[in-house]
Amino acid sequence: MNENLFTPFTIPMMLGIPITTLIIMFPTMLFPTPSRLINNRMITIQQWLTKLTSKQLMITHNPKGRTWSLMFISLFLFITSTNLLGMLPHSFTPTAQLSMNLGMAIPLWAGTVVTGFRNKTKISLAHLLPLGTPTFLIPMLVTIETISLFIQPLALAVRLTANITAGHLLLHLIGSMTLALTNISLFTAFITFTILTLLAILEFAVALIQAYVFTLLVSLYLQDNT
Amino acid sequence: MPQLNTSTWLLTILSMIFTLFALLQLKISKHFYLPSPKPTLTKLQKQQTPWNHTWTKIYLPLSQSQ
Numbered sequence: 269m270n271e272n273l274f275t276p277f278t279i280p281m282m283l284g285i286p287i288t289t290l291i292i293m294f295p296t297m298l299f300p301t302p303s304r305l306i307n308n309r310m311i312t313i314q315q316w317l318t319k320l321t322s323k324q325l326m327i328t329h330n331p332k333g334r335t336w337s338l339m340f341i342s343l344f345l346f347i348t349s350t351n352l353l354g355m356l357p358h359s360f361t362p363t364a365q366l367s368m369n370l371g372m373a374i375p376l377w378a379g380t381v382v383t384g385f386r387n388k389t390k391i392s393l394a395h396l397l398p399l400g401t402p403t404f405l406i407p408m409l410v411t412i413e414t415i416s417l418f419i420q421p422l423a424l425a426v427r428l429t430a431n432i433t434a435g436h437l438l439l440h441l442i443g444s445m446t447l448a449l450t451n452i453s454l455f456t457a458f459i460t461f462t463i464l465t466l467l468a469i470l471e472f473a474v475a476l477i478q479a480y481v482f483t484l485l486v487s488l489y490l491q492d493n494t
Numbered sequence: 495m496p497q498l499n500t501s502t503w504l505l506t507i508l509s510m511i512f513t514l515f516a517l518l519q520l521k522i523s524k525h526f527y528l529p530s531p532k533p534t535l536t537k538l539q540k541q542q543t544p545w546n547h548t549w550t551k552i553y554l555p556l557s558q559s560q
Contacts, residue, residue, distance in 0.1 A: 367500075
Protein backbone atom coordinates (compact mmCIF):
# COMPACT_ATOMS: atom_id res chain seq x y z
CA MET A 269 0.00 0.00 0.00
CA ASN A 270 2.81 2.38 0.92
CA GLU A 271 4.65 1.71 -2.31
CA ASN A 272 1.58 2.26 -4.46
CA LEU A 273 0.64 5.57 -2.86
CA PHE A 274 4.04 7.17 -3.36
CA THR A 275 4.82 5.83 -6.82
CA PRO A 276 3.97 9.14 -8.57
CA PHE A 277 6.91 10.64 -6.71
CA THR A 278 9.59 8.20 -7.85
CA ILE A 279 12.15 9.53 -10.33
CA PRO A 280 10.87 8.57 -13.78
CA MET A 281 13.10 6.10 -15.57
CA MET A 282 13.02 5.05 -19.17
CA LEU A 283 14.87 1.80 -19.89
CA GLY A 284 16.76 2.23 -16.64
CA ILE A 285 18.00 5.76 -17.43
CA PRO A 286 16.56 8.55 -15.28
CA ILE A 287 14.96 11.19 -17.51
CA THR A 288 14.59 13.76 -14.71
CA THR A 289 16.90 16.17 -16.52
CA LEU A 290 14.57 16.42 -19.50
CA ILE A 291 11.53 16.91 -17.29
CA ILE A 292 13.25 19.64 -15.26
CA MET A 293 14.41 21.41 -18.42
CA PHE A 294 10.98 21.21 -20.07
CA PRO A 295 9.39 24.35 -18.52
CA THR A 296 12.12 26.51 -20.07
CA MET A 297 10.75 25.52 -23.47
CA LEU A 298 7.49 27.20 -22.55
CA PHE A 299 9.22 30.59 -22.24
CA PRO A 300 10.34 31.52 -25.77
CA THR A 301 13.13 34.05 -26.14
CA PRO A 302 11.94 37.39 -27.50
CA SER A 303 13.81 38.13 -30.72
CA ARG A 304 11.95 41.09 -32.19
CA LEU A 305 10.99 44.57 -31.10
CA ILE A 306 7.27 43.68 -31.17
CA ASN A 307 6.82 40.00 -30.36
CA ASN A 308 3.93 37.62 -30.67
CA ARG A 309 1.15 37.51 -28.08
CA MET A 310 2.54 34.76 -25.90
CA ILE A 311 5.94 36.39 -25.49
CA THR A 312 4.34 39.78 -24.90
CA ILE A 313 2.08 38.39 -22.19
CA GLN A 314 5.00 36.61 -20.54
CA GLN A 315 7.13 39.74 -20.69
CA TRP A 316 4.34 41.80 -19.19
CA LEU A 317 3.80 39.30 -16.36
CA THR A 318 7.55 39.11 -15.72
CA LYS A 319 7.77 42.88 -15.47
CA LEU A 320 4.75 42.99 -13.14
CA THR A 321 6.08 40.33 -10.76
CA SER A 322 9.63 41.62 -10.72
CA LYS A 323 8.45 45.14 -9.89
CA GLN A 324 6.31 43.76 -7.08
CA LEU A 325 9.17 41.66 -5.73
CA MET A 326 12.01 44.13 -5.96
CA ILE A 327 10.34 47.33 -4.87
CA THR A 328 11.30 46.88 -1.22
CA HIS A 329 15.01 46.37 -1.91
CA ASN A 330 17.84 48.87 -2.05
CA PRO A 331 19.96 49.02 -5.24
CA LYS A 332 22.37 46.44 -3.88
CA GLY A 333 19.54 43.97 -3.32
CA ARG A 334 18.09 44.68 -6.77
CA THR A 335 21.12 43.03 -8.39
CA TRP A 336 19.43 39.78 -7.37
CA SER A 337 16.30 40.53 -9.42
CA LEU A 338 17.20 38.21 -12.32
CA MET A 339 17.76 35.38 -9.83
CA PHE A 340 14.46 35.98 -8.07
CA ILE A 341 12.35 36.27 -11.16
CA SER A 342 13.84 33.14 -12.72
CA LEU A 343 13.32 31.28 -9.41
CA PHE A 344 9.70 32.40 -9.28
CA LEU A 345 9.02 31.44 -12.91
CA PHE A 346 10.76 28.09 -12.47
CA ILE A 347 8.77 27.07 -9.40
CA THR A 348 5.46 28.37 -10.80
CA SER A 349 5.82 26.63 -14.14
CA THR A 350 7.00 23.38 -12.56
CA ASN A 351 4.15 23.36 -10.04
CA LEU A 352 1.49 24.19 -12.62
CA LEU A 353 2.78 21.52 -15.01
CA GLY A 354 2.55 19.06 -12.14
CA MET A 355 -1.20 19.61 -12.06
CA LEU A 356 -1.52 17.64 -15.29
CA PRO A 357 -2.63 14.08 -14.55
CA HIS A 358 0.10 11.45 -14.38
CA SER A 359 2.85 14.05 -14.70
CA PHE A 360 6.00 14.17 -12.58
CA THR A 361 6.50 17.24 -10.39
CA PRO A 362 10.17 17.94 -9.80
CA THR A 363 9.43 20.37 -6.97
CA ALA A 364 8.01 17.47 -4.95
CA GLN A 365 11.56 16.11 -4.73
CA LEU A 366 13.31 17.05 -1.51
CA SER A 367 16.67 16.93 -3.30
CA MET A 368 15.76 19.68 -5.72
CA ASN A 369 14.25 21.96 -3.09
CA LEU A 370 17.26 21.56 -0.83
CA GLY A 371 19.46 22.33 -3.82
CA MET A 372 17.47 25.53 -4.40
CA ALA A 373 17.09 26.64 -0.80
CA ILE A 374 20.56 26.08 0.64
CA PRO A 375 22.64 27.96 -1.97
CA LEU A 376 20.23 30.90 -2.11
CA TRP A 377 19.97 31.24 1.66
CA ALA A 378 23.72 30.81 2.04
CA GLY A 379 24.22 33.49 -0.60
CA THR A 380 22.13 35.99 1.33
CA VAL A 381 23.88 35.21 4.61
CA VAL A 382 27.36 35.42 3.08
CA THR A 383 26.46 38.72 1.39
CA GLY A 384 25.41 40.11 4.73
CA PHE A 385 28.52 38.82 6.47
CA ARG A 386 30.95 40.13 3.90
CA ASN A 387 29.50 43.59 3.46
CA LYS A 388 27.92 44.40 6.81
CA THR A 389 29.48 42.05 9.33
CA LYS A 390 28.45 43.89 12.49
CA ILE A 391 24.85 44.47 11.42
CA SER A 392 24.32 40.89 10.24
CA LEU A 393 25.73 39.59 13.51
CA ALA A 394 23.54 42.04 15.39
CA HIS A 395 20.46 40.44 13.82
CA LEU A 396 21.12 37.51 16.12
CA LEU A 397 20.03 39.52 19.13
CA PRO A 398 16.63 41.23 19.19
CA LEU A 399 16.37 44.71 20.67
CA GLY A 400 15.68 45.25 24.32
CA THR A 401 16.51 41.85 25.78
CA PRO A 402 17.49 41.67 29.46
CA THR A 403 21.23 41.07 29.92
CA PHE A 404 20.96 37.69 31.60
CA LEU A 405 18.91 36.29 28.68
CA ILE A 406 21.50 37.19 26.02
CA PRO A 407 23.42 33.84 25.74
CA MET A 408 20.25 31.81 25.47
CA LEU A 409 18.68 34.18 22.96
CA VAL A 410 21.77 34.21 20.75
CA THR A 411 21.68 30.41 20.68
CA ILE A 412 18.00 30.41 19.79
CA GLU A 413 18.43 32.99 17.06
CA THR A 414 21.39 31.07 15.57
CA ILE A 415 19.35 27.90 15.48
CA SER A 416 16.44 29.71 13.86
CA LEU A 417 18.85 31.15 11.30
CA PHE A 418 20.20 27.73 10.36
CA ILE A 419 16.74 26.24 10.15
CA GLN A 420 15.68 28.73 7.45
CA PRO A 421 16.98 26.77 4.40
CA LEU A 422 15.63 23.51 5.76
CA ALA A 423 12.24 25.10 6.35
CA LEU A 424 12.20 26.58 2.84
CA ALA A 425 12.93 23.24 1.21
CA VAL A 426 10.65 21.11 3.36
CA ARG A 427 7.79 23.62 3.12
CA LEU A 428 7.72 23.43 -0.67
CA THR A 429 8.20 19.65 -0.79
CA ALA A 430 5.56 18.92 1.82
CA ASN A 431 2.97 21.26 0.34
CA ILE A 432 3.25 19.90 -3.19
CA THR A 433 3.51 16.27 -2.10
CA ALA A 434 0.59 16.53 0.30
CA GLY A 435 -1.58 18.26 -2.28
CA HIS A 436 -0.89 15.66 -4.93
CA LEU A 437 -1.45 12.82 -2.46
CA LEU A 438 -4.79 14.29 -1.35
CA LEU A 439 -5.96 14.67 -4.93
CA HIS A 440 -4.94 11.09 -5.66
CA LEU A 441 -6.69 9.70 -2.57
CA ILE A 442 -9.92 11.65 -2.93
CA GLY A 443 -10.02 10.84 -6.64
CA SER A 444 -9.77 7.12 -5.99
CA MET A 445 -12.35 7.47 -3.21
CA THR A 446 -14.81 9.12 -5.61
CA LEU A 447 -14.25 6.35 -8.10
CA ALA A 448 -14.76 3.64 -5.47
CA LEU A 449 -17.93 5.29 -4.16
CA THR A 450 -19.74 5.32 -7.54
CA ASN A 451 -20.51 1.64 -7.11
CA ILE A 452 -21.77 2.08 -3.56
CA SER A 453 -23.75 5.30 -3.40
CA LEU A 454 -23.93 7.85 -6.23
CA PHE A 455 -24.87 10.74 -3.95
CA THR A 456 -21.78 10.37 -1.73
CA ALA A 457 -19.72 10.04 -4.87
CA PHE A 458 -21.11 13.36 -6.06
CA ILE A 459 -20.24 15.06 -2.77
CA THR A 460 -16.74 13.63 -2.96
CA PHE A 461 -16.50 14.87 -6.52
CA THR A 462 -17.29 18.43 -5.45
CA ILE A 463 -14.64 18.11 -2.76
CA LEU A 464 -12.25 16.95 -5.47
CA THR A 465 -13.06 19.97 -7.67
CA LEU A 466 -12.53 22.38 -4.80
CA LEU A 467 -9.28 20.66 -3.93
CA ALA A 468 -8.08 20.95 -7.52
CA ILE A 469 -8.76 24.68 -7.48
CA LEU A 470 -6.89 24.91 -4.19
CA GLU A 471 -3.99 23.04 -5.69
CA PHE A 472 -3.72 25.53 -8.52
CA ALA A 473 -3.66 28.30 -5.99
CA VAL A 474 -1.09 26.44 -3.91
CA ALA A 475 1.14 26.02 -6.94
CA LEU A 476 1.31 29.76 -7.39
CA ILE A 477 1.37 30.63 -3.72
CA GLN A 478 4.22 28.30 -2.90
CA ALA A 479 6.39 29.79 -5.59
CA TYR A 480 5.61 33.22 -4.27
CA VAL A 481 6.32 32.30 -0.68
CA PHE A 482 9.65 30.71 -1.54
CA THR A 483 10.80 33.70 -3.48
CA LEU A 484 9.45 36.15 -0.96
CA LEU A 485 11.25 34.53 1.93
CA VAL A 486 14.56 34.45 0.12
CA SER A 487 14.11 38.10 -0.75
CA LEU A 488 13.35 38.80 2.88
CA TYR A 489 16.54 37.10 3.95
CA LEU A 490 18.33 39.22 1.38
CA GLN A 491 16.79 42.41 2.70
CA ASP A 492 18.09 41.68 6.15
CA ASN A 493 21.55 41.31 4.78
CA THR A 494 22.00 44.08 2.19
CA MET B 495 9.33 7.31 0.63
CA PRO B 496 10.83 7.67 -2.83
CA GLN B 497 11.92 11.25 -2.23
CA LEU B 498 14.48 9.95 0.24
CA ASN B 499 16.14 7.65 -2.30
CA THR B 500 19.49 9.41 -2.40
CA SER B 501 20.81 7.57 -5.46
CA THR B 502 19.21 10.10 -7.84
CA TRP B 503 19.76 13.21 -5.72
CA LEU B 504 22.95 14.25 -7.50
CA LEU B 505 21.33 14.08 -10.94
CA THR B 506 18.27 16.04 -9.83
CA ILE B 507 20.29 18.76 -8.14
CA LEU B 508 22.68 19.13 -11.06
CA SER B 509 19.94 19.33 -13.67
CA MET B 510 18.04 21.83 -11.51
CA ILE B 511 21.12 24.02 -11.08
CA PHE B 512 21.76 23.97 -14.81
CA THR B 513 18.14 24.81 -15.63
CA LEU B 514 17.66 27.49 -13.03
CA PHE B 515 21.00 29.25 -13.18
CA ALA B 516 21.86 28.84 -16.86
CA LEU B 517 18.88 28.20 -19.10
CA LEU B 518 16.16 30.24 -17.45
CA GLN B 519 18.38 33.19 -16.60
CA LEU B 520 19.70 33.33 -20.15
CA LYS B 521 16.15 33.36 -21.46
CA ILE B 522 14.90 36.03 -19.09
CA SER B 523 17.97 38.23 -19.52
CA LYS B 524 17.01 38.52 -23.19
CA HIS B 525 13.74 40.22 -22.24
CA PHE B 526 13.98 43.75 -23.52
CA TYR B 527 11.91 46.49 -22.00
CA LEU B 528 11.98 49.66 -24.05
CA PRO B 529 13.13 52.66 -22.04
CA SER B 530 10.66 55.55 -22.09
CA PRO B 531 11.64 58.15 -24.71
CA LYS B 532 13.46 61.17 -23.32
CA PRO B 533 14.23 64.42 -25.18
CA THR B 534 17.95 64.70 -25.97
CA LEU B 535 19.91 67.89 -26.44
CA THR B 536 20.85 68.43 -30.04
CA LYS B 537 24.44 69.44 -30.60
CA LEU B 538 25.09 72.91 -31.95
CA GLN B 539 25.63 72.88 -35.68
CA LYS B 540 29.24 73.23 -36.75
CA GLN B 541 29.99 76.18 -38.98
CA GLN B 542 30.05 74.78 -42.50
CA THR B 543 31.15 77.90 -44.34
CA PRO B 544 34.66 78.97 -43.34
CA TRP B 545 34.74 82.01 -45.57
CA ASN B 546 32.24 83.94 -43.48
CA HIS B 547 34.48 84.16 -40.42
CA THR B 548 36.28 87.38 -41.31
CA TRP B 549 34.14 90.31 -42.12
CA THR B 550 35.37 92.07 -45.23
CA LYS B 551 34.25 95.19 -46.93
CA ILE B 552 32.66 93.31 -49.79
CA TYR B 553 29.81 92.10 -47.54
CA LEU B 554 28.46 95.55 -47.17
CA PRO B 555 26.60 96.13 -50.41
CA LEU B 556 25.77 99.78 -49.59
CA SER B 557 29.44 100.64 -49.23
CA GLN B 558 30.21 99.31 -52.65
CA SER B 559 27.74 101.27 -54.66
CA GLN B 560 29.54 104.37 -55.65
